[in-house]
């Protein structure tokens with residue numbers, strides 16, 4: 001039996017993935033910031049619910065140790081925990097900028113660093129990072145989130161080569177719009193009322209983004225399925241898209257020049 005450790009398993013994609021792997025006979029270390037609130041995953045066989053806050057290194061180490069003690073070893077780390085800051089960059093406070101990177105980038109690096117000694121001892125392992133189609137293309141007013149996901153893309157692509165030397169695979173998942181609490185609990189709205197100049201544009205873009213989340217959206221179970229396919233894929237593949245909107249944007253990006261693509265995005269938010 002194989003074991004996956006998932007960060008951010010309390011909701012959305014992380015939760016769906018915990019269920020999906022458990023239904024297919026995997027052991028799951030379902031980690032979350034508030035495990036005391038969990039009432040369902042801890043009822044499943046072969047699921048260990050435990051605390052992990054990607055901003056607190058001690059909790060990462062503790063969750064890994066508990067997972068290994070409980071299941072013998074960990075085969076796959078899924079770096080899923082994340083959220084999005086939305087709003088004009090100029091309005092973002094230093095705390096908001098730092099927090100976006102603390103969770104989405106340094107959180108992934110912290111968890112990755114903590115699992116590597118175990119994977120090297122086993123001479124095998126896999127790290128799957130939740131990027132986003134927003135790690136390949138960018139929309140207006142999401143500069144911090146895009147910066148964090150583009151960082152994950154570069155980090156992961158470089159690690160792919162480096163860790164292959166240790167028989168450790170690195171993969172990224174790039175979902176489009178997914179119906180989770182991402183636009184609720186995981187959306188931090190950035191606005192400074194004194195920056196009135198952005199107000200109309202901000203409202204228009206936010207409305208467009210929300211409409212797109214209503215009409216053009218896939219389920220977290222679809223992403224869980226893609227993550228599962230990545231986890232059992234024996235090939236050297238690195239990128240996995242999830243959702244028709246992600247595939248459309250990826251194709252559009254590939255077949256357009258930078259100018260053409262950016263005109264296309266501009267026209268969408270005019």
Ligand SMILES: NC(=O)c1ccc[n+]([C@@H]2O[C@H](COP(=O)([O-])OP(=O)(O)OC[C@H]3O[C@@H](n4cnc5c(N)ncnc54)[C@H](OP(=O)(O)O)[C@@H]3O)[C@@H](O)[C@H]2O)c1
Pocket residue numbers: 007008009010011012013014032033034052053054055080081082083084103107130131132133174175176177178179180181182185186
């Ligand atoms: N939904 C989308 O459209 C979409 C698209 C592309 C990529 N993604 C990516 O998918 C991942 C999961 O998002 P989701 O859509 O499933 O949203 P979600 O349902 O809101 O889940 C976000 C998860 O991240 C956890 N989290 C936040 N900060 C954390 C921290 N410091 N330490 C540990 N866990 C933390 C949350 O835990 P708490 O319960 O403790 O808050 C929650 O479990 C994110 O990386 C996101 O960027 C989502």
